[in-house]
Amino acid sequence: MQTDACILFDEGAHKSFITETLVCDLHVQRTGTVSLHIAACGEKNDKLRHVDTATISYSCEFEHPVTASEQFDISMLIGADKYCDVIQDKVIRGDRHTAVKSKT
DSSP states (O other): OOOOOOOOTTTOOSOEEEEEHHHHTTTTTOOEEEEEEOTTTSSSSSSEEEEOOOOOOOOOOOOOOOTTTTTOEEEEEEEEHHEEEEEEEEEEOSOOOOOEEEOO
16 A cells, blocks of 8 residues: 655654544554553643554655645654664755655
């Protein structure tokens, strides 16, 4: 199964997450449930949340230039648990944006 997704790389996040919409688009099979203390954006305190778990494989082709005027929905957050699986330690400098070399 293949689909397009907007990915946010957040090395400050401890875990990676995908939206329910992306789960449905990819026909992901849930593998269990875990309890996590999560503080979402704007929340002062974390809350205990019970979230489904799954294992997915993905490959990234970076094609979406981001500007301040564009709006889009994030469908996957890649946190510190998977960040180094995707990003390499090399900065590619360009005229408008700074990118980081990926392993794809």
